[in-house]
Each structure stands twice: as C-alpha cells, then as structure tokens.
Amino acid sequence: MDLGLRDRVAIVAASSQGIGKAVAWGLAREGVKLALCARTESVLLTTAEEIRRETGTELMARVVDVTVPEQVHWFVGETARRFGRLDICVANAGGPPSKSFADTSIEDWHRAAELNLMSTVYLARETLPLMQARRWGRFIAITSVAVKQPLEGLILSNSIRCGVSGLVKTLAAEYGACNVLVNNVCPGFTATDRLIGLAKSLAAQKGVTPEQIEETWVSQAPLRRVGHPEELANVVVFLASERSSYVTGVSLAVDGGITKGLY
Template sequence: MRTALVGGGATGIGRAVAEDLARGGHRVVITGRRAEALETAAQELRAATGAPVHWLVNDMSAPDTAAQLLGEIGSEYGPLDVLVLNSGGPAPGAVLAVDDAQWQSAFELLLLGPLRLARLVLPAMAQRGFGRVVFVTSTAVRQPQPGLATSVVLRSAVTAAAKLLSHEFAADGVTVNCVAPGATATDRRAQILTARAAATGRAYADVVAEDSAAVPAGRPAEPTEIAAAVAFLASSAASYVNGTVLTVDGGRTETI
C-alpha cells in the first residue's frame, strides 16, 4: 500500500483528492491548520472509502514544521510515495495593492512551504525508485488575472520550480507535475467572487453567473473533477508524464 500526503485535505480540492486516492488503495494522510476540521474529514473519509485515512496538523507556511511532519509520517506510516502540494490561496488583490507583509506571507505559503517538503521527500523517493509529486496551482499561471496578483506571480514560480525538479529525478521513477484548476466550486471561489462583487458594487449572484458564463462548459468544476486529474498523475499509469501542467478548466483558458 502506497502512502500519500495531501495538503489542505479537510475541504475542497484537497479533500476530494484524499478521497480519490483512498478509493484507489492509498493510505492517505491529510494535513492543514485546523485540527477539528481535519479530524472530522478523516473520520468521514474513512467511513466513505473503508481505507486508512489519517490526519496531522501542519502549517505549510511555517518554516520549521516540514521536517517534523515528515518525521511523524515516516515513523507512523512508512515512507511517502505520493506528495500532493495543495493549500488555500492568498487574498485577492491587484499587483500594486499587495503590501510587503502580504507578499511575504503568500511567498511562504505558496512557494517556500511546498519546496521545503519537496526538498525533503524527493531524494528518498528516488532512492526507492518510485515517487509522485503534484503541485496544485491555478490556470492563472497561463492566463493571468489582475485581481489575483499573489497567486499569479507565486504560482508561476511554483510551476517553474516543478519543471526544474522534474528533470532531476526522472531517471529514478519519480515524476513532478502540476494540476492547474480553473473555476472550481469551493470556498476559495466564493471568496474571490465576493471580493469582485464588493469591488464593483454588483450583486454577488450576478458576478457568479457572469463567471460561470465565461467557462465554455457553462459551470465551475466540481472538486472531484480536479481530484481525478491529480489521482491520474499520482498513479503508475502516468509514469511517462513528467514536468507538465495539466489544465482542468472546462476550456476557459485561451492560450494554446
């Protein structure tokens, strides 16, 4: 049984990923910052899947927690085979409206935190001859959105880092990829659209309808649809998929 660590696993995309991996036969450890939410999610996931789902509190943006987290996982559940680097996004804001403290906070959460975990996990995966690392980013890295400046800038850096990492361990059976979700029916989307409505003085329902209409599919993704892409990249079937960005957005991104 392979062991998978899923960040942000209590809600939204992270929870859907955890469920998909659990149904696929993985031992899953979900992490996040809220113990009560994690414990509830783990209980519900165990009941739904019949698989071992565990939880550990971890703050991706805290510099000193990565080694402790992986040490606990290693001692309790064995080596890590799959690492899904997923976290909540920073607050919306235009590029010049974000102050230094906000940039630094987002930098720790979106870039440095995931890289700390990858730094600790990838060499051990390579030694064992199997590993899957999946960064959950955003379609904003391909089609920048002015109101999501920190996400655009820092997730673009994450995408570049993932590409570099994919070269280093490919010959050892390890892949590093990104899944870039578009509009997805999560609390994060509601936060973004609420901020957009407030900034423009429009009704929230109108902003939601406009956002959905901009997607060729005519709706946001369900978290399970993003999870399916992550689970594929985490599988043995994706052994020759490496260093890529899998966009899951209902056709919204206009770049080729």
C-alpha cells in the same frame, strides 16, 4: 482501469476541505494510505473520520502549517515512521487574497510567497529524497489556471504561482532519472469555499453582486459551468498512479476550457 495505487502512501496537504479534501477522497477510494494535514484541527479530524469510515483506508491526520519548514519536516518524518514509506505528495495550500497591485502590501507579497511557493519547496525538500531512494514517486503541486492565463484581481496568485510552475519543471528534470514524476495541476474556477470568498471580494471591489461575478466566470468556460472539486481530484489521482508513467514536468489545466492559449 487498475490505477495500481493500492497500498501506496500519500501525503495530501491542506486536505481538510475543498480541493485537498476531494483529492484525499479520490486517493482513498483507490486504496491509498493517507497522511492528511491542515491548520484547523476540528475540520481536519472530521474529514479524516469521514474518509476512514467510508473507505476503510488507513490514515493519519496531523495539524500542520505548511509555511513552517520545521512542521513540514516533522510531518513527513512522522508519515515515513507510521507507514514505512512515502510514494506520493500532493502539495496544496489556500490561495492568497484578491487585491490590486496598489492595495498589495510588502507583507502581502511575503505571505503569498510563503503560502504558495515556499510551502511547495518545503514539501519537496522533505519528500523527494524519500521517493528518490525507492526509485518511485509522484510529486503533484496544486496551483491555479492563473499560471497559464492571469486572472483579474489576483495579482498575488498570478505572480507567485508561476514560480511553482518553474519549480515543477526543474524538479521534473532533476528527478526523472529516479522514476520520480513531478507535475502541476492548475484548477480553473472550482466550486469551493475559496471561490465563494473570491466572488464576494471581487463583487465588493466592482460594486456588483457575487452572482454577477460567478456569471462572468461561467460565461468564460466553453462548458458553461464551474468545476467540481471531484473533477480536479480525478486528474490528480491519475497523475499519482502507475498509469501516468510517462507524464512529467507538465502544468495541466483543469478549467473547463477557460485557458485560451495553445499550451
């Protein structure tokens, strides 16, 4: 299937590793020109060089903290100047720490809101007008299956990420007439460094091993395994494509069947 993505221009946030990196790879293989950003320069530049060398796609990579609106403004402007357009934005950021409510400070709540909600707002404010002007666009937020089914030990993610789902639904309604599609992809337990860290954190809290935590996660999924970043990326690439032309305002779980709700 031709996804109609060749020569489109995409921003992928937090794209130096994990899910963001897999999304960048997936888009590059479809001929998308990329603007990558992350906070750690050495890892980001290594990823950018790997993608450039293997796919030949045109890309730029910049160190950006997406919780700082001025940096997001500069990065989106730099992308538009470099490529002359912007078609796709994948709003992605790391997850907040695993804590109980009693152990979560006010500062933790503020940091989680900046990281997972406000970073999406900042990216949307800068990118959606550019897509609106061209009457074509794809804005895709990466959140968590926690927006559909709260996960144990993740009160910050369970709470803050639901705000992103509400934002996505509202933006889809506001920008749909301009042929700008806004969707939310919700990964389940996916094999990344973040998941390894989460397993260690939960294991320490419960007095068990990380392997036992992972076994619990696997047992919850009908597919009896955790997901691979590339499997999540495949869904994002489809939603970024011409083939997703009648899909907007959805929060799509890519979780191996963990979510038990009907919707």
